[in-house]
């Protein structure tokens with residue numbers, strides 16, 4: 612807990628002076644003021660995060676947390692649980708969507724076992740930080756102990772610090788965990804107070820019959836555990852997941868070290884929601900990426916006041932939307948750095 616407390620204490624507000632300077636430069640560049648819309652907003656936010664009026668963040672990292680879920684016993688997911696660990700090998704062997712997109716974006720991919728149900732062999736590039744062999748079935752009781760949730764958050768903080776120590780100036784988060792759209796839905800329902808059926812989606816593609824089973828399992832989890840939204844660790848431990856906790860930790864670790872963190876889809880969004888409840892200032896360090904097809908994702912983004920920059924009809928997770936957004940974040944910083952001002956270019960301003 613000390614590690615989390617220490618990390619929260621380090622999170623400060625955005626640097627208003629750097630943002631003011633970035634805004635002044637943006638307004639002086641050869642374009643009508645504000646005409647680059649969100650590209651300008653992103654550049655300004657990153658100036659505030661990094662305390663640098665003209666930031667350059669050449670080194671990128673994506674942190675993918677993996678964990679399993681006891682709720683799969685209820686039949687909430689169409690794929691078998693083994694897919695979680697099988698995909699970890701796919702990530703590090705370069706064949707997963709996230710492997711391709713991080714290569715495309717020139718970002719280093721950190722793959723972390725924070726709670727996969729099987730023991731994994733020692734494989735280069737899988738970071739082994741298992742806190743538990745998956746969560747327990749939240750439809751029957753708490754998914755984790757409070758201590759397990761704390762440990763998983765600490766793993767996230769540690770891995771964020773590792774990536775930052777290796778030079779990462781911009782991070783993206785992603786996850787892998789069969790069944791994890793269910794705890795994410797429970798978290799969103801707990802905070803939004805919306806009925807489960809309105810925030811739940813089909814995840815990897817449940818049919819109508821399984822969707823009913825999924826909704827009632829999540830409803831049961833909420834009524835059995837009665838999570839307290841004023842206590843984010845209570846929500847996280849009772850109806851969350853180890854990888855969700857890990858990602859909340861990554862966000863806190865990035866915010867504490869003034870590194871912008873790009874949020875991916877529905878599950879990463881649920882982690883962002885928890886992180887923002889633990890440390891409200893952490894929200895300022897988050898950048899939106901895409902709008903997932905999962906209906907609850909919009910609820911999360913509205914709740915957090917985050918705008919997505921891409922609508923790609925994606926619903927994969929892994930960090931794929933966040934990886935794609937790195938390109939636009941790069942572009943926004945290039946605009947701030949490389950465009951000419953009116954006087955430099957000899958263009959008349961109004």
Ligand SMILES: Cc1cc2ncn([C@H]3O[C@H](COP(=O)(O)O)[C@@H](O)[C@H]3O)c2cc1C
Pocket residue numbers: 687688689690694698786787788789790791792793813814815816927928929
């Ligand atoms: C092959 C495969 C690759 C994936 N990559 C991400 N997910 C995504 O789907 C899972 C959540 O959906 P649900 O709650 O329906 O299980 C998570 O692992 C998420 O990362 C995948 C799922 C599968 C099957």
Ligand SMILES: O=C(O)c1cccnc1
Pocket residue numbers: 792814815875876877878879903904905908925926927928929
């Ligand atoms: O939006 C996501 O992150 C998502 C949606 C469906 C399945 N897995 C992930």
